[in-house]
Amino acid sequence: MQHIYYLDNNATTRPLDAVIDAMTTVSRNEYANPSSLHLFGQRVRHRVETAREQVASLIGASPREIVFTSGGTESINLAIRGVLSANRDKRHIVTSAVEHSAVRSLSGRLTDEGFSVDAVGVDGSGRLDVAELAQRLRPDTALASVMHANNETGVLFPIDEIAAICAERGVPLHVDAVQSAGKLPLDVRSCPITLMSLSAHKFHGPKGVGALFVRRRTRLDAQIVGGGQERELRAGTEHVAGIVGMGTAAEAAKRDMAAHAVEVGALRDRLERQLVSSIGTAVVMGRGADRVYNTANVAFAGLEAEAILILLSEAGICASSGSACSSGSLEPSHVIAAMGVDPRIGHGAIRFSLSHFNTADEVVEVARVMPNIVSRLENIGAAHS
Numbered sequence: 001m002q003h004i005y006y007l008d009n010n011a012t013t014r015p016l017d018a019v020i021d022a023m024t025t026v027s028r029n030e031y032a033n034p035s036s037l038h039l040f041g042q043r044v045r046h047r048v049e050t051a052r053e054q055v056a057s058l059i060g061a062s063p064r065e066i067v068f069t070s071g072g073t074e075s076i077n078l079a080i081r082g083v084l085s086a087n088r089d090k091r092h093i094v095t096s097a098v099e100h101s102a103v104r105s106l107s108g109r110l111t112d113e114g115f116s117v118d119a120v121g122v123d124g125s126g127r128l129d130v131a132e133l134a135q136r137l138r139p140d141t142a143l144a145s146v147m148h149a150n151n152e153t154g155v156l157f158p159i160d161e162i163a164a165i166c167a168e169r170g171v172p173l174h175v176d177a178v179q180s181a182g183k184l185p186l187d188v189r190s191c192p193i194t195l196m197s198l199s200a201h202k203f204h205g206p207k208g209v210g211a212l213f214v215r216r217r218t219r220l221d222a223q224i225v226g227g228g229q230e231r232e233l234r235a236g237t238e239h240v241a242g243i244v245g246m247g248t249a250a251e252a253a254k255r256d257m258a259a260h261a262v263e264v265g266a267l268r269d270r271l272e273r274q275l276v277s278s279i280g281t282a283v284v285m286g287r288g289a290d291r292v293y294n295t296a297n298v299a300f301a302g303l304e305a306e307a308i309l310i311l312l313s314e315a316g317i318c319a320s321s322g323s324a325c326s327s328g329s330l331e332p333s334h335v336i337a338a339m340g341v342d343p344r345i346g347h348g349a350i351r352f353s354l355s356h357f358n359t360a361d362e363v364v365e366v367a368r369v370m371p372n373i374v375s376r377l378e379n380i381g382a383a384h385s
């Protein structure tokens with residue numbers, strides 16, 4: 001079987017063996033409903049509460065501030081809609097131009113529903129204009145919502161600074177930490193974030209489970225109503241195996257984070273260096289900004305990302321592009337467009353996202369294959385022009 005070079009870890013990550021083992025054990029042996037009063041149910045409740053402690057510990061929260069959800073998207077929807085619904089006199093939110101579609105699509109819906117949404121811009125390196133964000137906050141701003149690490153470029157927003165501004169102005173801040181949780185230290189004790197969204201499958205946990213950190217005394221209305229689960233903030237029988245898997249992944253991430261930052265960061269830097277030195281048209285997106293250590297977004301000027309991805313895939317290499325194919329014309333991603341990148345460059349942007357499962361040999365192979373792919377496509381382009 002062809003070796004799979006998996007460099008698409010911002011899409012999803014490989015679950016740890018310990019995660020799969022914990023989920024299997026729970027699914028097989030501990031299938032009671034955690035709300036049941038019998039001892040069997042209480043044993044399962046204990047599993048859920050242990051996972052809550054593990055997830056809370058990853059971000060310095062109290063376990064009572066963790067609400068389990070079905071993933072990042074649901075956490076984001078609960079945070080934003082939940083705050084708006086609990087603060088009906090305020091109809092304005094502030095966000096950024098480079099958010100994940102979970103926030104972007106919801107912002108579009110909210111605009112249709114009559115809310116006013118301001119999306120703050122970024123500079124050519126993808127850095128948020130923090131001064132603009134401060135200016136946009138108004139007396140009727142219900143919430144600011146920004147991401148920590150960008151899923152396409154890895155560019156980090158200065159969450160401490162943004163949280164301090166929002167706190168001073170009395171505006172709750174929701175942070176989409178889906179791409180940073182488990183990779184970077186986050187501490188809600190020292191940073192006045194109000195809400196934070198996490199997703200297990202981005203840090204070697206299972207898909208379909210996430211969490212929302214809700215700081216004590218935050219006014220938030222449930223969006224899924226029914227039974228009283230999750231302190232009445234998210235009804236429905238808990239996805240116990242997923243929650244236990246997320247707890248296991250959170251504990252491992254906390255333990256190994258510092259080592260992974262060094263190892264994976266070195267691989268990412270090596271990949272970028274080799275691509276830039278061997279391919280004259282390669283440009284690193286977000287260069288110059290603080291970035292999460294696992295993400296390399298490299299644009300190959302004059303080429304289409306989709307064509308590159310197909311040839312990479314033939315070589316067993318999984319990467320991705322942020323661009324969407326709409327009505328036959330390939331649009332550069334909204335992130336790259338917001339950075340003001342020349343479309344001739346932005347169309348060829350490829351995201352390589354690494355994890356600790358990647359090896360130096362894999363990086364060497366990707367760096368070896370890429371120049372051939374680029375020259376093949378350049379030759380096809382030259383023949384057609």
Ligand code: PLP
Pocket residue numbers: 010011070071072073074100102147149150151176178179199200208210
């Ligand atoms: N936010 C960011 C920054 C993401 O990268 C993603 C997933 O790609 C999400 C939110 C959505 O998370 P989930 O897949 O768990 O719904």
